[in-house]
Amino acid sequence: MPRVGGVTEQSEQPAAEGEVAPVRAPAPRARILLTLAQELLTVEQDPLPRMSRPRWLARLPHAVVIYAAIFFAFLTAQQMGEHYDDYGGIPLLAGLLTGTSIVLAMFRPIGGWWFGLLAAGVTAWSVRDNVGPGQTWPWIPSGLFAFAPVLLLVALRVPPRLTVAAATIPVALTGLAELMSKPEHSQTSVLAALLVFGFVGLLGYALRATRLARGKLVEQETITEEERARRTLLEERSRIARELHDVVAHHMSVISIQAQVAPHLVENPSEELRENLAGIRENALEALTELRRVLGVLRSEQPDDPANPHHPQPTLAELEGLVDNVRGAGLAVTTEIAGIRRPLTPGVELTAYRIVQEALSNCLRHAPGSRVEVGIAYGPRELHLCVANSAPTRPAPPSHGAGHGLLGMRERAGMLGGELTAGPRPGGGYEVSAVLPMDPETKRTDEDA
Structure with missing residues (x-):
């Protein structure tokens, strides 16, 4: 075994002049004793906990x-x-x-x-x-x-x-x-000290182990409860997604197909009719696209992840397209933007867009023939929104909805720490105004402080 012998002989040679001998790591036993001594010299604060109950x-x-x-x-x-x-x-x-x-x-x-x-x-x-x-x-x-x-x-x-x-x-x-x-x-007194201190040490160790085991059990039960609630939420979202897909998506597809086929069922359709039917089909297709994104969010396990490709995030940059759709439906809409227009956080952009979208939808349903003004003001720390309509010129058709639009708008604004007010105008009509913080996280920190 010449190789092993050579290694042995080489390891026994003294270090050459000018070379630094390698520092040996402390033995495991010495390291344990050193750690133990450091812990005995550490008088850190560890208050005795209270009794949880009663x-x-x-x-x-x-x-x-x-x-x-x-x-x-x-x-x-x-x-x-x-x-x-x-x-x-x-x-x-x-x-x-x-x-x-x-x-x-x-x-x-x-x-x-x-x-x-x-x-x-x-x-x-x-x-x-x-x-x-x-x-x-x-x-x-x-x-x-x-x-x-x-x-x-x-x-x-x-x-x-x-x-x-x-x-x-x-x-x-x-x-x-x-x-x-x-x-x-x-x-x-050695024997008495050994018996008393040994018994007390074992008793304390047993009580500590029981307390830690009980804490682990409570923690595991909490995690299990959270997982159960999360699973229930995912199942409910999946059920809602199925209902939306089977009912709403089906009807929107039928509307799109009928709008596409309708011009061919009429002899010499007017240009205005063609444009209206094309607008109906375009809106139906856009609603289907939006619905698919919503379904992706509902079926996703992390719906709040911004990296989720299905996450619907329209911004105020798409406001003109939204207003054009409403104008195409026969409503006179004017927009006014004050302040320096700049990109905001995704949450603020999405909430602002949804509030304006819902307010315009309410104008279409409840105030046909009215004039609508959309105002957006960029302040130093807050975004101000206002959607106001005049009195309707003709009676509104009966609404079959449950009237959750205003509630949803208030919830969206409240989640960001903003405010939303809605009510009739003195001269007739209706007005929805909202104030959203530019940086919701900073506002929450200030409120907690």
Whole structure:
């Protein structure tokens, strides 16, 4: 195996002069210990969450923790005085540190853990010279159980590896302290610390795992509910698309064919008749094209995607064609545009076009023979629309619609943060006016602020 041997010999050669030896990446175990040390030194804020239900007990865990902090603070100072004959300022400081560590663990668990170790260290240092036969050291009984809620609050909100470290380090420090300076005739507290801290760590880990699993379940149920609602919406849109295709598209195709065939059924049709029938056919074909786009939107899973080729997006640039169609139907329409005409966002362009289109359709249905004025004003931040008609010169035919045109216009304007008003004019006739923001997103941000 000469090749392997050559590689081995080459790897054992020292680096040439001037060459930089490659830096070895840290071993996985060293990297884990380094990450663990960084996490133990990160005292970031992580408040204890409220109870979700019942709502009137939302702050109960916080009240219990504060009560435990006050209880163990007094108990620590009392035991240091009565059991270890340690009076003065140090027991008060140790009790204060003990209570502070429990309260701090509600908001910064790792910070509270460090304060708990500090309180235990101050307590052990203060009572060491007063430890009698049968008494425990370095943990006094109250201190051992006072550190338990701190460890529980840590285990509830940190990863398992950090919980293991938070429970192991106090036990290791306890054993180290006993090896180095254990008072004579004192009892060991290593076993008690191992049992209490191990049990509390496992309890916190189990509660945390249960809470995370419940949160995942709620999240999955929410996603499932959203998917179900989305599927129901897609099914309803598909049903509407089928109805439109089977009914409306069929009738529009028949109108187009009849308008095309009609001139051949009349001897010597006049030019005016030919133009009217050609206009009917052209409008029917245009309606079919628009209907196919609408059907594409209804059958699409992402109807709001601007990249959707079926998305109907007429703009104000096509306003003249719309007005010409209305004029061809026998309505006198004049247009007036004020301000600097410029392209707007697709949503504003589409909404403005649809509002003018619906208003002109209402004039055709409800005000035959009237004069219609269409006004568009480009302002600095808003687009103003106005469609006004005079009193009709002849009675309007009965309408078979449900009267949803004005409602649809108001909804379109409201979706962009605009306003629409409609009502009769003082001198007779009707007027529809709308104000649309040039940049709907900016207006929504300002309103939220």
